[in-house]
Amino acid sequence: MNQRQASIPAGTFLSAFRDHPASVGETYPEHMGFALRFGARLLCAGVAACIHALVPALFETTASDTVKAMHAEIEGRGRTTG
Template identity: 50%
Template sequence: MNPFTDYPASVGESYPAHWRVATRFGLRMIGGGVAALVHGVFPFLFTTTGSRTIEALHGEIVAKRADEVQKRTVEFVI
């Protein structure tokens, strides 16, 4: 059992492909989070960035997984 390849293989990805997807998701979450923090201090800035980021990432996960259970929840394993 190889912890670097077992999980990526279980979702149909190689380790490098999974690294790219997870890194891209992580960076987008950080960006949306920073925008939400700035919005908290300056409510006139980034008024929809956080929610648009969440909506876009959720849509990508649902499309990729195409699983009825995951279409009803945001409790995903990335």
Template identity: 50%
Template sequence: MKLFTRHPASIGETYGEHLAVAFGFGARMIAGGAACCLHALLPFAFERTGSQTVAALYAQMIEHRAARSEARRASEYGAFGEFDWAI
């Protein structure tokens, strides 16, 4: 069981959350790759689809990472956040 949960837990996700996110990323990569292959054959088709797919996936990954980091920070320090000083 740990084989399936170790990596998701290391990035703050459950197995199900990781499954959904990773599957969604993979499906979008396949679709973007197919568009690139078609573009190779038909240069007038899908001129920006590949680069737009990569940019969108990158933005989603960064946003997801930032949200996960913020949630982890909030759970560690509570509602008041992290302090650089103590009384």
């Protein structure tokens, strides 16, 4: 059996970990931490929304409040490139 390896130029591979974080003024570890926290908050908001769907009296504004706060946070971040 002949196995093929994907050939990704080293510069391109490394730039995937460097360019986007740099575009928002962060290092890769800083960006990873932000993205993981952001994702966890989205998951929690999603769970709250699902519970609210089942029992409307619970978590009445949790998901929307979370999304609004996250939107304000994202808008405040510096982006240097598109």
